[in-house]
Amino acid sequence: MEKRVVITGLGAITPIGKNVEETWKGIKEKKCGIDKITLFDTTNYKTTLAAEVKNYESSEHFDAKQAKRLDRSSQFAMIAAREAMKDSGITQENTDFERIGVFVSSGIGGLKTIQDQCEVNCVKGNNRVSPMFIPMSIANMPAGNIAIDVGAKGESISIVTACASSTHAIGEAYKTIKYGSEDVILAGGTEASICRVGIAGFENMKALSQATDKNRASIPFDKERSGFIMGEGAGVLVLEELEHAKKRGAKIYAEVIGYGATSDAYHITSPAPEGEGGARAMKRAIQDAGIQPEEVNYINAHGTSTHLNDLCETMAIKSALGEAAKKVMVSSTKGNMGHLLGAAGGVEAILCSKAIEEQIVPPTINYQEKDEECDLDIVPNEIRKEKVDIVMSNSLGFGGHNSSIILRNYQN
16 A cells, blocks of 8 residues: 655755755845855956855864865765754654665766866875765765665665756655655755866856856846756755655645656757757646646746746646636746755755745746746745645756656645
């Protein structure tokens, strides 16, 4: 028999908050976490803005030796996971840790470590490359480090599908619990790619906005959008089998009821024409949830602020929801915190959970110029107090990876 899956813990570190409470407060206050890059000198770069985690001090979370052996992406992941675990109330006394999994993804992994150690190799020679280079840089290490840190001994995996990574992780965690393989899974993603080589790579492929006004840089669905803004951080959720959660008296934020994933099989960076692949992922999620399109109240869009993504996602939503697309509320929170790449879906799933909890729809901030081609109800600039029972969250990644999850206000 299929089991029901609920969300019982949330953890995050983002460009607008050092935890979930601060991040959600930032959303409600329409805070923009984009600013000038401080992590490296941008003198020779056209891109000067990013959404960094503010005032981050590793010493607040790790001792010096531990911090030195953890890439920034793993540090963020562990911080978010610790908060999610604490929030969930899971302990050795109420849960079998051999049935706790970790499905935490990263789109790129330890890119700053790769950059730095390649420089060491070129300048000082191969004998000077750190023995921690590989364990710090490979993309599975955030999941591995979380498992070690919290003592989770169930399945531990990292699904790498670029910007769809953490939504895939949440979706696969949902399926794993649904079919009885684990009782609890920490699921989500992390990213820390604001470094010289990371910005250079995305800049040279013309993906990044070169805007200098932080309030006109990441502007999803706006006619003047010109590319995305790189963000960093992590979002981790505790997914739990319903009866297990009820038995220990857990707080339930929302229920995961649907998941859909597809491939465009079209192009390495461009979405399929008319968002065909994304539409199929949404349709699969709706079918898996056993609901009708008109029951979806709100969609947290991938909404990157690139011309093609926002246009094709608009078309995909229209294709997947049909007539219901005219009424559904859609917004992108990437105006607040840029694009967290492999961590985006994890953070956005947390925001969807909070939207359900507080019956608030996050706005698409800094929206000014209407684009006739992106003619959905994108909740511009102002929060809405509306009925939020069923929410969809979309993530679309380079390589043509598409993933959608559906959350519902929990009911017995």
